[in-house]
Amino acid sequence: MTRVASNRDDAIRALAAARHLPDSHRERWLALERRSRGAFLELAESLRLRTGQIVIALDLLGEIAVRENKSAADILTSPALARIAQRAGSAPSRARAFIEALRALRFPRLGEATARLEDAIGELRLPRGISIVLPRELGSDVLTIKFELSRASDLDRAMGVVTERRAAIARILAMLGGSDEV
Numbered sequence: 001m002t003r004v005a006s007n008r009d010d011a012i013r014a015l016a017a018a019r020h021l022p023d024s025h026r027e028r029w030l031a032l033e034r035r036s037r038g039a040f041l042e043l044a045e046s047l048r049l050r051t052g053q054i055v056i057a058l059d060l061l062g063e064i065a066v067r068e069n070k071s072a073a074d075i076l077t078s079p080a081l082a083r084i085a086q087r088a089g090s091a092p093s094r095a096r097a098f099i100e101a102l103r104a105l106r107f108p109r110l111g112e113a114t115a116r117l118e119d120a121i122g123e124l125r126l127p128r129g130i131s132i133v134l135p136r137e138l139g140s141d142v143l144t145i146k147f148e149l150s151r152a153s154d155l156d157r158a159m160g161v162v163t164e165r166r167a168a169i170a171r172i173l174a175m176l177g178g179s180d181e182v
Contacts (some may be wrong), residue, residue, distance in 0.1 A: 008038050015044060019051040025058050036072035039066050043076060043085055047095040060102040067106075075105070102139065113138060113175075120172050124165050127145070132172070141177040 009030060016026040029040060040061070044054055059070045068075070075081070084097045104111030114134065121132045133144040147158050162169065 006032075010043060012037060012041055015041070016054075019049075019054060021051055021054055025055050026059055026063070029054075032072050036076070039073040039076040043081075043098065045151075046085060048091040049095050049098075053095055053099055056099055057102055060106045064102070064106050073111055080105075110138060117172060117175055120168070120175060124168055124172075125163075127157075127161060129154060130161055132169070134174070134176070138176070141173070143169075143173055143176055 012029055013026065015021075016029065018150075021029075025061050029037060032040065040057070043049070044057075047053075049057065061075060064070070065072055066074055081098065081101055084101055086092065086093055104114075117134055124132070125182075126132065129148045131146045131148075133146055135142055135144075145162060147155070149158060
């Protein structure tokens with residue numbers, strides 16, 4: 001083993017120890033080929049991935065690599081993931097986007113469904129203070145309508161907007177439940 005590879009492996013062990021990464025995931029990380037170990041280390045450090053995010057990312061990477069017959073390094077250096085790692089913004093928001101992008105790669109139909117639902121929500125053109133929140137990973141068929149109000153008059157306006165867009169919101173609910181029809 002070269003000195004560089006040894007230093008990289010030591011850095012992986014140090015990061016794994018600092019994050020209290022389970023031994024099984026540390027060993028899975030170290031079992032990746034050299035280029036993949038290094039690519040994941042760079043991302044884990046630059047995005048400041050938390051323990052759970054490292055675990056999820058390693059699991060997703062393994063599944064994607066098997067399905068796509070690619071190395072983890074090839075996946076991690078893909079243009080979509082590279083853009084996330086290099087874009088502006090806080091490390092936590094970039095880390096969240098990285099995990100979401102990996103999930104979209106692993107579960108492409110889920111990603112497509114989420115995109116369709118987000119497009120439909122965007123078409124509602126809801127005013128400030130009203131938002132529609134999809135369930136995490138579309139894990140349920142419950143839609144959340146969120147109001148951020150500071151005056152009683154805002155409540156009347158918000159309720160009017162939701163009532164006015166009721167049919168479109170019902171369509172989104174139907175889509176969330178697996179149907180494109182209302």
